[in-house]
Amino acid sequence: MLFQVGGQGTRPTFFEMAAAQQLPASLRAALTYSIGVLALRRPFLHKVLDYEDEFFALLMMILEGHSLRTTDASFSESLYGLRRRAVKIAVNKDNTQMDSGDRLRLSGLEKHQKVLSVAFLVVLPYFKSKLHSIYNKQREAALQATLWGNDDASFGDVDYFDGGETSVARRGLLDPEASNWTRIRKRIEAIIGVCYPWLHAGNEGMTFAYQLLYLLDATGFYSPGLHALGIHVCRATEQELMDTSSRIARIRSRERERLRGPPWLKALQRVLLSCIYTTLDYAQTGLIAAVFFFKMMEWWYQSAEExxxxxxxxxxxxxxxxxxxxxxxxxxxPDRTICPLCSQKRANPSVVVVSGFVFCYTCIFKYISQYKRCPVTLIPATVDQIRRLFHDM
Incomplete structure (x- = not known):
């Protein structure tokens, strides 16, 4: 299941790399949304949402490890027909110095590069998510301190009204190690709250610089992580795409040959391996379908809310x-320019707002002051409900 975005040669386009990089975020949003909907009927799924980072990191570690092992590409890169290749500099033997005769030679990934690729794809994003959550908590705590003062006690605490001194002293006497660990944890969180914005800004700045240089064809590395690993992402050739299935078959046959134990245990292990292989084979299609389903539902509910x-x-x-x-x-x-009260041509015409009829201002003011009503409709009115009309303006 491949998505070709375009381009010629082995170098992927910027849009292929950007789409492959953004796919895990869309996949996580789709899974979180789906589990959240299912948790409305199955409350035990809320535990999965409580450990969302760990659950998604474990899932991506399985997918990324399997994809790198079988296709030499990450999970999202394999969907776009991309492959990772180790960069090696081929030096011209006639000249030991670097010149125009030197060129880059690409080869398959080594085992340590696959392990480090999993670390860059799964472990680093996991720690980044954790640091981001700690930073948000520190920012909320700082905002609360500016509004309500720097006090750790809350309204729900039993010893709130005595300033929390009794509870703090009791905790310190009963469990001094816990209090020391709490102080250390708060100090670490405070350091993270101060340093994280700078680390995040530096990482985003370096990533943007690499992407801009990649877009301008000034470098072959799309991100700092790929540069640190010495890996280029290339578009897979037709032969490589055809050899992928045979490579997977060879790997699985070797795994079946390594099974040890009595016949019934081997049969059980083969069944388990077959289930695992089937799950991994349809994981890509199922997860991508979940992403598209999530996007469709997001569009549907957003349009409905609009x-x-x-x-x-x-x-x-x-x-x-x-x-x-x-x-x-x-x-x-009969003549509408005549005042009904004085039967003369209206002077300073004024209207009674409760009825809409027009009179002379002097006539209607005297009448309403005396009778408190409109003289034509007999609707109750006051002098405050008289409005002057200006025909000349």
């Missing part, structure tokens, strides 16, 4: 019906 959170545009409501003239109210004159 549709639910999007403001709904409703049509404007119809205007309210015009107020009706009361039977006992003052009738309206």
């Amino acid at each position: 549709r639910m959170s999007a403001p709904t545009v409703y049509p404007p409501p119809p205007p309210p019906p015009p107020p009706k003239v009361a039977k006992e109210g003052i009738p309206l004159p």
